[in-house]
Amino acid sequence: MRPTEWADDLYSAIEEYHRRGWTDGLPVVPPTEERIADFLQAGGLAAVICTEPFRPTVETVAKVRGMANYPVAYIPHPVGSLTEDQLRERAREIAPEIRKLLTG
Numbered sequence: 001m002r003p004t005e006w007a008d009d010l011y012s013a014i015e016e017y018h019r020r021g022w023t024d025g026l027p028v029v030p031p032t033e034e035r036i037a038d039f040l041q042a043g044g045l046a047a048v049i050c051t052e053p054f055r056p057t058v059e060t061v062a063k064v065r066g067m068a069n070y071p072v073a074y075i076p077h078p079v080g081s082l083t084e085d086q087l088r089e090r091a092r093e094i095a096p097e098i099r100k101l102l103t104g
């Protein structure tokens with residue numbers, strides 16, 4: 001199923017998240033601009049994880065959205081060709097930076 005077939009429908013998106021194994025069974029709520037804004041306004045902690053080649057895009061979007069100092073952690077590119085074990089290692093490597101971004 002392509003993202004365009006499920007991304008705009010909450011229930012379809014939740015089912016697709018489960019089908020793809022993107023959740024361990026805990027409730028998932030697909031992000032939307034409105035949900036993210038509500039989350040941040042309520043004091044929620046959030047950060048972006050992005051690969052290096054997309055740094056200029058991330059920085060530009062953050063500035064345009066009025067969030068120039070939004071916390072972002074960058075990881076090496078690419079990630080799409082990594083094995084599950086390699087992805088886990090990449091996550092372990094970036095975890096301390098994410099913690100620092102979120103907790104100061």
